[in-house]
Amino acid sequence: MKIRKGDRVRVISGKDKGATGEVLFAFPAVEKVIIDTVNVAKRHTRPTGTTKQGGIIDKNLPFKACNVAILCSNCGPTKIGVRIDEQGRKVRICRKCGGDL
Numbered sequence: 001m002k003i004r005k006g007d008r009v010r011v012i013s014g015k016d017k018g019a020t021g022e023v024l025f026a027f028p029a030v031e032k033v034i035i036d037t038v039n040v041a042k043r044h045t046r047p048t049g050t051t052k053q054g055g056i057i058d059k060n061l062p063f064k065a066c067n068v069a070i071l072c073s074n075c076g077p078t079k080i081g082v083r084i085d086e087q088g089r090k091v092r093i094c095r096k097c098g099g100d101l
C-alpha cells in the first residue's frame with residue numbers, strides 16, 4: 001500500500017466515488033484508509049456510564065485502499081510510482097507527469 005497519512009486522495013469507486021479528502025489514518029496491514037470527510041456514518045448513542053453525552057456522533061469508516069487514488073497537484077487522480085533519489089531513498093512520483101508526490 002502506497003497511500004499514507006496526510007495524502008490528498010479521491011475515491012474512484014463505490015458510493016462515494018468522486019469525493020476527495022485527506023487521509024487521517026492508514027492501515028497498511030489491512031490495506032485500508034480513513035479519509036476525513038468521506039464515508040462518515042452517523043452513530044446514535046445514548047448516555048451511559050462511560051459516555052456522558054448521548055446524541056449523534058460522526059464516525060469515519062475505513063475505505064479499501066484500492067478504491068482511492070492519490071491526487072497529483074498537476075494531473076489529479078493518478079497512480080503512484082517510485083523513484084530512487086540521490087541518497088538512495090524511495091520517493092513517490094506521479095506516474096502521469098513524473099513529478100514527486
Ligand SMILES: [Zn+2]
Pocket residue numbers: 072073074075076078094095096097098099
Ligand atoms: Zn502528475
